[in-house]
Amino acid sequence: xxxxxxxxxxxxxxxxxxxxxxxxxxxxxxxxxxxxxxxxxxxxxxxxxxxxxxxxxxxxxxxxxxxxxxxxxxxxxxxxxxxxxxxxxxxxxxxxxxxxxxxxxxxxxxxxxxxxxxxxxxxxxxxxxxxxxxxxxxxxxxxxxxxxxxxxxxxxxxxxxxxxxxxxxxxxxxxxxxxxxxxxxxxxxxxxxxxxxxxxxxxx
Numbered sequence: 327x328x329x330x331x332x333x334x335x336x337x338x339x340x341x342x343x344x345x346x347x348x349x350x351x352x353x354x355x356x357x358x359x360x361x362x363x364x365x366x367x368x369x370x371x372x373x374x375x376x377x378x379x380x381x382x383x384x385x386x387x388x389x390x391x392x393x394x395x396x397x398x399x400x401x402x403x404x405x406x407x408x409x410x411x412x413x414x415x416x417x418x419x420x421x422x423x424x425x426x427x428x429x430x431x432x433x434x435x436x437x438x439x440x441x442x443x444x445x446x447x448x449x450x451x452x453x454x455x456x457x458x459x460x461x462x463x464x465x466x467x468x469x470x471x472x473x474x475x476x477x478x479x480x481x482x483x484x485x486x487x488x489x490x491x492x493x494x495x496x497x498x499x500x501x502x503x504x505x506x507x508x509x510x511x512x513x514x515x516x517x518x519x520x521x522x523x524x525x526x527x528x529x530x
Contacts, residue, residue, distance in 0.1 A: 367483060368401070371401050373400075374393050374397060374399045374403075375405060375487070376403070376473055378405065378464060378467075379437075381472060382464065382467070383431035386472055390477065394480070399482070401484065402477050403484065403487050404443070404470050405489050406443055406470050406487060407442050407443070408437045408438070408440075408443070408489050409489050409490035411437050412434065413426075438459055439494045439495055440493055440495075441460075441464075442458055443459070443464065443469040444486070445468040445471070454497075
């Protein structure tokens with residue numbers, strides 16, 4: 327995970343593509359990979375998200391039992407990296423306040439900022455490395471593997487999500503060179519035919 331890029335193009339020139347594509351290719355070489363699911367995609371996919379603290383509190387077997395029998399899901403994904411947020415999500419625009427109504431351990435949870443819930447091979451990362459939870463009950467288990475193994479054993483499709491960011495805010499505050507910048511000109515190749523925004527976290 328060396329850099330994060332968001333590209334928004336309306337019209338562009340062939341020259342700009344030659345600049346962007348190598349950058350995307352180089353970025354794909356960093357970080358670690360995980361074995362892809364061999365479960366074939368269903369004709370109509372119904373998916374649901376799973377959080378690591380839910381797996382800890384309720385158990386993955388019960389969670390998958392409920393998701394398949396009640397919601398009819400055939401695909402799941404685990405929050406492999408989660409941003410800082412109070413869960414369940416509450417808002418002044420929503421009626422009442424929401425809690426985990428069937429969690430036997432807790433009614434709510436404050437997710438930590440940009441923590442990883444899988445086992446990263448740190449030697450495969452550059453300057454920016456995934457950080458594990460400060461809680462031992464969350465950092466001593468590879469929750470992504472737990473979910474993937476159990477889901478695949480049931481013939482379910484399974485995947486992972488990086489939610490919002492993989493770089494903690496405090497780390498970004500102390501490293502301004504990694505903060506997002508908007509470049510309106512790409513090495514002098516900007517011209518009237520290009521309407522391109524390029525947002526990049528600096529080299530990781």
